[in-house]
Amino acid sequence: MIVSVEIYHAVPSRTILKSVNGRFAAGELSCIMGPSGAGKSSLLNSLSGYNYKGVSGTLKLNNQIRDEKLFRKLSCYIMQEDKIQPMLTLNEVMMFAAELKLSNGTLTKEKQMIVTEIQNVLGLSESKNTRTEFLSGGQKKRLSIALELINNPPIIFLDEPTSGLDNVSSTYCLQLLRGLAHQGRTIVCTIHQPSASMFQLFDHVYVLSQGYCVYQGSTDQLVPFLSTVGLHCPLTYNPADYIIEATDGEEQENIDKLASAMANGKQSLCKTRDINNCYLTEDTTKVSELLLPELNGNVVTSKLLPLPPINYIAGDEVDNDEDDDVVKPGNTWCVDFPTSGWSQFCTLWKRMILQLYRNKIGLNIQFYHHLICGLAVGIVFYDKANDGTQFFNHMKFCMGNILFHTFTQSMVQVLAFPSEVKLLKQEYFNRWYSLRPYFLALQLSRVPSIIFFSSIYTALVYFMSGLPYELLRFSMFNIICLLVCFVSEGMGLLVGSVFNVT
Template sequence: MSENLLLTSRPGDVKVQIQSPQPKKLTHLPERPKVDLAFSDLNYTVKQGKQDKTILKNVSGRLRSGELTAIMGPSGAGKSTLLNILTGFKTDGVRGQVLMNDKERDLSQFRKLSAYIMQDNQLHGNLTVDEAMTVAAKLKIGEKSRPEREDIISEILDTLGLIDHRTTMTSGLSGGQKKRLSIALELVSNPPIMFFDEPTSGLDSSSCFQCISLLKTLARGGRTIICTIHQPSARLFEMFDQLYTLSDGQCVYQGSTKMLVQFLGRLGLQCPSYHNPASYIIEVACGEYGNHTRKLVNAIDNGKNDVREGKPLPELKITDNLNNAEKYAHDIKNTIVASKFNKDDKNAKVYNDTTIPALPQKVLNNGVKDDHSKDDVEKANAESALLGDNAMPVKQPRYGNTELQQFFIILKRTLLFSRRDWTLMYLRLFAHILVGFLIGALYFKIGNDGAKVLSNLGFLFFNMLFLMYTSMTITILSFPLEMPVLLKEHFNRWYSLRSYYLAITLSDIPFQTIFCVIYVTIVYFMTAQPLEASRYGMFLLACLLVSFVAQSIGLVVGAAMNVQNGVFLAPVMSVPFLLFSGFFVSFDAIPVYLRWITYLSYIRYGFEGTALATYGFDRSKLQCFISYCHFKSPSITLEELDMIDSSYMVDIVALVVIFIVLRIAAYVFLKLKLRANH
């Protein structure tokens, strides 16, 4: 049965009855310990040019399990920065202490217990809801049997209202449904602490209410739910249990949302009747009613005081070096009084018209000192025992599955949505077939004509050009689009970077091989190249390796930069490889101080390999339909190209080495990018 709360913002207001969301018990989820998060004297500084800018200024606070906490503040106040620090997403430039259940937080293990749902819904659009959930379950709780995972998935989807959309493609979901799916994916492992960055961003009022109701339900299930929110409506604001407000990198309020109006009123900041308290605190923080930031920071002791309801008010200790700190302390001490609650109905709390609830104080001083009740203390002790001496559970594995199993799961997922991607799959296939027939028609039956050897060499060079750009460009365009999903899933401990990278590296090789074989087969026979299986195999191998190397360059560029820069720089960076390929100028004609570039040009090795496959290995003389053909003997052609002493095996080995080096480089760039974003 849902709970009825009778709430008013201040004496004289009309009492409004709000239906609290009914908590749903997710019985099949794995058991996890409850987590209270505390932080003390957090300071965050970033470099801006030659100067340092302080974003957070020694803020403190406490976030409790079973509560839905909102972090609010004006733009630039530092709320997203604070959330990123609490999640562990930002670690550089941070000073201060973060505690988990009153003990020092182990960041690596904390990430295993937490989930961070970012503002943008980073989902694979080519998977159905059920497929996305199945992949998440296999990766996060792979130790469970398939029936157990199915029960967990069904229960979560039913709780989040997605059970009827199991077969719907993710790209076809509404904004609110995508947000719920993002939550469902992380809820599979039942993280005891969940962070949300602007969960209502881009949603209409109805979807916003559904989203916050869901978060409220999750919190009442014993989880610690923390989210940043810009400016909620009064209806949404009432649903939050706790509010943490920042202004200019300092805490101006921490405590119950129901205590906000009374707290501000006793500081001489009276919220107008029928005015949204959430909007009012933002207006105060922005300075619309004068500069009251110092007063609020002193009153709340920059987050060390915690305004809670229903407990006697201890003496407020406002420790600040500001000149008027004592004055503020005196004002607050003499104006805030305790209140009485109507305890006749356990399901209702009615504020007395003449008194206001007491504002208890919680102090964080190199730890968390909390005036818990006896039940709270027993609960905390039980959680501490569960979490062990290091404030963490018994050493958990970093991921929910082995790296080998992760590799196969990600590989299967990648193959699935690659098959459904029109651009990545069918457009590439169409392009290879179309260009293959076009080139075959243009260079029709010139391969055995001694008078058209130069045209045939142009055909060989164009092969390299086409395979290079099709392989490289599609990777540059598609791989950066994977980065946001990778950042989210890797940060939330779905899988290791090694498993992911190996899976995506191998996933496209079969498709690229098929496309290349189709294209090469079409052009090879239409242009009447030597009809020998060995020469065809050598020609195809060189073309395949060139396409794989070009694809690797696309991975390096995609991992190192964004799409806009990559699409421009990759072709520009390829120009030296084309110039020194041996087609435009022979090796002997290249200046000595530039010859080293030819050894780096994979186009040179590919072009040389196909030329040797076509004209090398003692090929018989070509046909000549005119009186004189200078290139009738294949050896003359190789001599003109300065390839008479070249080795096909050297070309193949060089391409393989370049391929391996580039794949390793792409992995390194990807790892550095993840570190930079974390």
């Protein structure tokens, strides 16, 4: 699969990408590099479709204009920050991902086999029963890649995959991506300034500076190309460091010369092999052996699942007027999501319940918060609610209970939901699930804990305040408090999704 691009990206204050052109072929590990502020992340966001604001231009797959909805099903975007559920084990996270990303017709045993295979290939099998919060930075990055490999996308975008990793982990991560790319995938990542050894792992390099493409081609052609424009890289110098220093913001003359020589990305200095034949067809989707060097120096031979045939890219037409939920014969990529809404809801609800009730610290804080506040309010209004003539005491008692439930439930979501939104954005963008099952599961997963903790508080304040010991009145009081809790939680979700207060 060949991705061709011509993009112009502008924001109200300045132009970030200036009509750059480029090409990323299947079977190659490609990197976008350049100085800080060169437009690397902006280009990657435009390529993946993560951010269209202020972007104009064309993006083609195998010389065909990209269908945005189909492209999102064929690709995945792994962001710089590893967003993973912290309370789940590595194997549980991958199994939940398999439940969401693989079709309902796939048996659980088959899903586990796929998960196990990916764990073995990525060197994660020894940590499969470890909670993700205790994984190292390199393991978290490999887990992020593993989660997206479950449905075997042919196009993978990564933003700074080596960020925060040591040299050994960074090298291993790039070797892994290189092996995956050589199976026929199109893998594009951004990287700031790789070492000389890591730089040689890339098959294709796309260098940006001040929004212009100053080089596009293979790593071994970079130094000869620089020599043709009068820039001579010393033999002992890292070519990646040299071109970044040569195209720094203060070197405008070098930027102009390089961008002109590259025709702003229209020219490409490739290896001798013909990349015009890198189209992804059924011939390139056979299972190939993947050789990956382990961290201890041993070489492990493993196999990944074959890439699915993508008839649309090879030239088949797709009728966009048809319902997206209808599966056409011979084209299994026309479904928005691989699983039904009910299946998504059940999987997300189980994941949220498991995550919620493994958070022992959070549960203990809520328990003692409701217990202590209930005792405090009960002591303040002790035996004052049994006198109907004390109107103001009754009003203060009712308002105090309403305010307690309002702030307690809303603040939990205001503080917790912004971090959840980051995970939601990534998983929804990569087409794991739709929003309706997610929010339904989010609301219902909180119901048991809200009922339990609210009942502790209401029982304490009701009986300590001296209200009549009548089941009907106690039930009405409890139900009203619960309704306030549910409304307040919705308010907290609204505020937490709009404003990041953490």
